[in-house]
Amino acid sequence: MGLPEERGRSGSGSRGQEEAGAGGRAQSWSPPPEVSRSAHVPSLQRYRELHRRSVEEPREFWGDIAKEFYWKTPCPGPFLRYNFDVTKGKIFIEWMKGASTNICYNVLDRNVHEKKLGDKVAFYWEGNEPGETTQITYHELLVQVCQFSNVLRKQGIQKGDRVAIYMPMIPELVVAMLACARIGALHSIVFAGFSSESLCERILDSSCSLLITTDAFYRGEKLVNLKELADEALQKCQEKDFPVRCCIVVKHLGRAELGMGDSPSQSPPIKRSCPDVQISWNQGIDLWWHELMQEAGDECEPEWCDAEDPLFILYTSGSTGKPKGVVHTVGGYMLYVATTFKYVFDFHAEDVFWCTADIGWITGHSYVTYGPLANGATSVLFEGIPTYPDVNRLWSIVDKYKVTKFYTAPTAIRLLMKFGDEPVTKHSRASLQVLGTVGEPINPEAWLWYHQVVGAQRCPIVDTFWQTETGGHMLTPLPGATPMKPGSATFPFFGVAPAILNESGEELEGEAEGYLVFKQPWPGIMRTVYGNHERFETTYFKKFPGYYVTGDGCRRDQDGYYWITGRIDDMLNVSVREKIGPIATPDYIQNAPGLPKTRSGKIMRRVLRKIAQNDHDLGDTSTVADPSVISHLFSHRCLTIQ
Template identity: 40%
Template sequence: MGYTSSPEAQRIEPLPYGEKYFPHHNKYLDFWRASVEDPIKFWDERARELVWYRTWDKVLDDSNPPFYRWFVGGETNINLNALDRWMGTHVANKVAYYWEGEDGTSRVLSYRDLFREVNKLARALQDLGVKPGDTVTIYMPMIPELPIAMLAVTRVGGIHSVVFSGFSPSALADRIVDAKSRVLITADGYWRKGKVVELKKGADEGVSLAEKQGAKVEKVVVVRRLGNPVNWVEGRDVWYHELTSKYPDTTYVKPVPRKSDDVLFILYTSGTTGKPKGVMHSVGGYMVYVYNVFKWNWDIRPEDVHWTMADVGWITGHTYIVYGPLLNGATEVMYEGAIDYPQPDRPWQIVEKYGVTIFYTSPTALRTLRQYGDEWVRKHDLSTLRILGTVGEPINPDVWRWYFELIGKMRCPIVDTWWMTETGAAMISPAPGISLVTLKPGSATFPLPGIVADVVDENGNPTPPGVRGYLIIKKPWPGMMLGVWGDPERYVKTYWSRFPGYFYAGDYAVKDEEGYFWLLGRADEVLKVAGHRIGTTEMEDVLIKHPAVAEAAVIGAPDPVKGEVPVAAVVLKAGYQPDEQLRKELIELIRTQIGPIATPKTVLFVRKLPKTRSGKIMRRLLKNIMEDRPLGDTTTLEDPTAVEELVKAWEEFKAQMK
């Protein structure tokens, strides 16, 4: 008799199909729990991995909150750990920087080369009268002399204030005046999208504006990058190469001992009031935090080639191009130019050329690159990549998937990092260097070791899962800022007064059922439409899902009835044309996906959005255009034509409404 049986008889006892175990996930959470249960012991052990002239008397002095001080009584110099300790080891002969100029020139510097150049410049700075505790302003393009200058300043015990090379002369002047710098280090010029940017000219203007405000710069050190003609002030200006070539290659300057809670550097960040805040970071705490977080984020190995595609003028560059890699003896790529010049595959060409293993950039950069089409990516062999990262803003799930699937070929984890200038390094992100948790597109996952974060409502009570609230940090951490340069009250008011006892980051977030953090953008990037709060990030995420849309920015336009109504500015992908049909489609998309309350008043089609040179969309400019207000400070604007286009599109829309 043949074997026959109904499918039902073949059915077996239920197996645990739905059960999954993630030992890596648990390993991370266990490590994190141990770190926050005894943070003093945890950070004490981490700090002992580094070189100190004198160890600390106290890991954390919390006697005067919120002015927390770390490793008090300890003395060190960041150079000891970024350079000196590698001499006499195999790292001395390792590549510190692969530098790529926009024009295709390249330079390779080993740790030994860096050590030699830093010592020579350090001696020169001492001879120019730079003393411990003096501030030196650095206004430079993305060239190796920028990290060299930062290290030389800190080596002699000075405090650097790096001003992004895309800032205007008046922005430079404000920062020179506030920091009271007598020495400025700059360059003759640099390439940006194939054009010469005359940086020395901007530096000269900034110096004379600063002098009118009572801050006299006595010495201007100029790096020759392009050889373009420059204005020269005898007695004040000095060529970098002439200055350093006076000293032999064997020059050695002992790193000046600094107290752990001394100021390592100042970095200015935009404030809502307009006057930039000088965020101060500490010698010891910043060093310990950055050394560890860099390892945790990137699982850094001796053979890695790390590339943070950002500018050193921002905290991302300070931490992930200069101090993080050097403290870990890692190899870093440094790129001078625009990410899509001369062609949209420039980043992928660089990844292929240097065998980049870890690539870290902003969602804005990814959206920009994505709009050119996938064929630019497919032309290149990206098989060396093993970890991808994002920074600067929440990443849209759609862009996350594109990054994961096309760039990482579904095998590179995405380390989505949440942090800010004030925190020193990443605070919430995956940590493959410890153990990789299960990833979710658009979530920064969990707080890093030693970090206690939460999401709270208006009254400071924790929000239930799935309910949006404000992100706070509940306990101090070593990478935290010391305060605002010259303005302790502003530090307390900005970060510690909204939820007393907790650090308020100014960002919206939500936690899901599993405790994952999802960042939802700045709390001030929120529209109030007819009394309802709607986050701009949510609307932008919906627009970006449409196949025609490359980039989107949503802002509130004043409305006599609803208070505010959303207006979207949209950049289309190559091959799509703006028309009335598409406009209606996009409006309908938001209406159906978010709700009628979020229906945009209109969609403006533009070729580009106004962005800062670091790639952040300048929503404030969009808002000022809608409200017919003066544009205000446009010093960080990358491309002024973006504003002209928007003004034109808005005027046309208003004319139609009449």
Template identity: 35%
Template structure:
């Protein structure tokens, strides 16, 4: 078992040496010691210290009936993200900086944000929305989305954000599951300069739910279309409330803040409910300790707010700390492939948090897109969403961070609410291809199929072995009466090395049974990505009288003939993993099907490989690649 409270990094090994964080970063880091002098669960009190409480909590954890974090305490998330910064004299500081797909920009100070949130909160209150009512938000990355989230939190309503790329059926399912009677939607959104109708999908969804839904529409397309009798225009909805102040409603620490469904990219979507006190405390502390944010820092997380990463580390974490958070409506390569770096340069971004797949894409296109921009404002780089292979880590560290930035590879899930595994950048050495040790207060185990702990270096299932504040309601299960008997099987496979660093291997569902051995797709993918000229790879198993690995490979710009690369790919897998794991099929593709958050959709690749076909591409940011891959006829050459 690995317990983050007792581990201290810094020991080097000969195979995969730790990389020391830059000395200049360590000198200014928010956390320079782990604080191991407090016992679990009391150690989590430090997270609660980053919040202002209306009523002080009585106990860090009350496990009498379930897990009640910060029992007896009351607070308001909107107050913690806005009011206290205004009251501290930072009302003129920038809170949100938005860049639209068509080049538009909007800037909101904390005073502006307060004005917008209060007006919308007043309008919702007078429309009859009360504490614990669920409000659904179906919008792209526009400022009105975080404003609506914070307005709901202000009056104690529970928000449910639905990713704008989802279909009408997916929206209808989420409306029905939550019983939501209020829906905010945009009239549409832009994708690579093309306008897409969002309101029509919202209309169709509302026809398929049993409850009546009150609808408010935000103009994004500016095309002067009438919204119809079923909608209230957003501008008209708040017009009579400018200048009003709504007192933030006191919420018990275990009262719900929001509901969110898992993406469904690895199985059926699951509805997760996060509480106000525990969730907000954990994301505030991890934003401070792992992402190294302080009031006034400028920060950019590229995740869509429709996903949990956007909730935690675009909205609640940065704003709870009084930072400036950048919202970007566009994609990383539009209108030009260097636009992402242009955004960092223009806004003076200091901390950048993105997915490994985004980094691999830029590595594939070449470093000149990065090199032409001044990225000297950056001090910390982060990754989230998938395991980071060594080649990707090194490219990120060298070409984006210029070897002067700390790098944190983070692991967490929708179910956990916030980061649980990561190095503390001012304390721990960085190890390429390892996510890092558990954070203080987090305990994990790697177990076999029977639930027994495996030896150091052996693969198994990643299990969380102690409750933590940010976990969703009813996540995990108890095998006894004591909190220490709680367990949560994450569904991810991993190993842990002698220094306590966890190495992720991918989802357990993606495991392959080859030649009597259970193998994780990440092991094969890591070998492929190590081949010179390969930018990224995804491996799936196809049952053809026995499981056969199929490899989908994307090459870097200017790479030689595919036939030569194909043989090098097979040789690398045979050498690094074993001949039994050599892909029978290697498909070269300009890109891999990915969600907007950067997760590779291996389920779609498996459907393509088997000829089953992909019926729903609404979750993808690049659905056109599915058609290209399905058109490949001779996939072995």
């Protein structure tokens, strides 16, 4: 595996080892001793021991972790069965098949009844507006989830049914997804920033029979009439001969103007009054959340599911084509997100954790909801954006709740860097112990600012590489064990066996660059693309039989550190530069101020191909963060060619 010897500078706030000239080692920082002393993994040597066992004895390693959870029935047969080689038959992965459990029971009932955490805060909710706050304990969350589970069952939702959720970052979103998990239904959460067309496409692809949404919400100063978008999506579904039978609506903002004569009963106190919000009401389809909850009982027996039963569907952002419905399963996903959360963030019972991601993305699934709750953690749930009402917002929340572990995206870090150090340094941030990044590789300049300014040179940074498809972290430092290099995702997590391949599929040893692949399954790996297993096999296993292909390029340095270099089909292999002939020579080179990217930072290559072909039929572009970039590229394409 090429892991380095344990070395590096010690001491809190040390500047780290400087770069040793051209071709030398990159700057690095060792974990502060005070972090290592209390860490679950206190040294690089201990990490190596655990990692070696996890890849050499995966059944025993994950079997020991599985004992920490509740299983209605134990695994009756092999703990792990799989095939990664398309030449040997169908691709499949089975962890603990035949064992039965329920992830909602494990993240709520187990914590309330077995661990006596009923009075512990599960979430501090911060609304879009400062001052809009609430908190919910584990017991309160369990009661609400049981109530909404009964609501879903009363609406005819059964095990295996698909439920679409189209909501902002409010507590009801967590309640809805856990209620689906409790009764064995699959939730398909659609980011509330997506268009009605995107929502319709996802409802149709997985045949969702019920939709859960809200009346409206604010994102910064922007008012989003989510119910209107949901209505448009349901109308599109109707036109395509797939009528969704029920839409449950959370009254989040203001009073509704209802059609058809009937008015809803008085709702509970709303979080922000917005009388101008008007929504249409479709009798026979639309139902108010609060009215249904008032009628529901607060106890609900969980549906016991096989470990390999599907838990949820989450669609990729569509950066390379039609979004893929990634399917994760109950048992393996539960083990993996719980374990990655515990070790990557070095979670302890007194921590307050804050992941700024939206639950509409996999980061929110794994590290806002399931991972923290599985560990009995207290988390911050944030509806707003980093710059509203001003750039102090994140750091004021950190101080308000004494956040100890903070996890955000490089995009947010670079945005806040533009405003300088003062908005950060005027807040204490004394509670912070570990910082994390997710979503894309972080550039060294942003890493250094995050470490030196936000973390005051005392907080380890866990720069995590993973995918929607992997369920949880794959390459990551551990706070008390791993010497950090700015921009490197460092080493594999437990159970992860990476390799770097060349174009011929040969494994490269030592210092190398090529395709990043994984040689064996980990519990959190996706099991299929919903309704299209052939696409699953073609996308992830066909190019290099015997390996899971990430689609990302990677470099391993002389110390064994892994550096993600970008999507492999965005890269030009440096070794063949001198062989480029007329076929590979570009007709035109166009400079641009930016590229079409999704809100999670992925370049939409299919859009770039269309622009290059001067094809204005781009398909769904609702996931593009800045649509003006596309207009600029089209207009300046013509000028360049002329």
